[in-house]
Amino acid sequence: MTEIATRFAPSPTGRLHLGHAWSALCAHDFATARGGHFLLRIEDIDPGRARPEHVSGIIEDLLWLGLDWEGEIVFQSERTALYAMALEDLKRRGLAYPCFCTRKDIAASASAPHGPDGPVYPGTCRSLDPETRMRRMAAEPHCWRLAMAPAIDEAGPLLWIDGDGAAHPASPAAHGDVVLARKDAPVSYHLAVTIDDAAQAISHVVRGRDLLEATHVHRLLQALLDLPTPVYIHHPLLGTASGERLAKRNGAPAIADLRAGGTDAAALVEAMRAGRFPDDYRML
Numbered sequence: 001m002t003e004i005a006t007r008f009a010p011s012p013t014g015r016l017h018l019g020h021a022w023s024a025l026c027a028h029d030f031a032t033a034r035g036g037h038f039l040l041r042i043e044d045i046d047p048g049r050a051r052p053e054h055v056s057g058i059i060e061d062l063l064w065l066g067l068d069w070e071g072e073i074v075f076q077s078e079r080t081a082l083y084a085m086a087l088e089d090l091k092r093r094g095l096a097y098p099c100f101c102t103r104k105d106i107a108a109s110a111s112a113p114h115g116p117d118g119p120v121y122p123g124t125c126r127s128l129d130p131e132t133r134m135r136r137m138a139a140e141p142h143c144w145r146l147a148m149a150p151a152i153d154e155a156g157p158l159l160w161i162d163g164d165g166a167a168h169p170a171s172p173a174a175h176g177d178v179v180l181a182r183k184d185a186p187v188s189y190h191l192a193v194t195i196d197d198a199a200q201a202i203s204h205v206v207r208g209r210d211l212l213e214a215t216h217v218h219r220l221l222q223a224l225l226d227l228p229t230p231v232y233i234h235h236p237l238l239g240t241a242s243g244e245r246l247a248k249r250n251g252a253p254a255i256a257d258l259r260a261g262g263t264d265a266a267a268l269v270e271a272m273r274a275g276r277f278p279d280d281y282r283m284l
């Protein structure tokens, strides 16, 4: 039987709030209740937003909560060579192409339909001729996109399995040609997460329902890169009493503030385990 392993994979772009603590707790308890391993991965691929002080803040907060992880912390910023290899492979197979469009170009495109994560890329750069591509690559910033239709054709029908053992058809098409490597970062969230969950031998990805749609894309990338597929468990998100999702902008309490305010960490974690949250926050 494969060993159970889960992970918490925060992006160090701010301090952890109660919603993050809940997510870390779900992943931690899933593993420890089954004699498995709980791992920590810092998703610091965004050079503009990731900050070292937030990394130390995350570590402090998790230790304060008693959510210890096993082994070395994995930093995505140290793994860019691996991501580049996977991207090269997809390029060689004609499944990735450079895109020169700006966010504004995409938003302005009359044909851009909306997908699970916002406007879907309308495909402007998909069929540029090789010469134009080469010329523009030498002169213009560009990201790399997955050629979604041929990728789906190549992978064939795919399923992902949830925590109850139910199989769900993977349907990544609605995401369009997702980004694999950004203009300003060597890799995208989708590609890095897929590669790292496999590299860390994650058996169960336990993460919030807000990432359910991304699972369809990750399942496709696993098939294309010949990576194993974990079970996916999407836990309910924490929200305010009026049903708004917890976020920093609606005053979600930072773990550091709870600590500074004298909260008892063990009592907080036990209450969350029992489904009780401070300040009328609740599961949505």
Ligand code: GLU
Pocket: 009, 010, 011, 043, 193, 207, 211
């Ligand atoms: N780094 C992502 C975030 O902070 C989570 C990635 C994941 O769990 O797949 O939202």
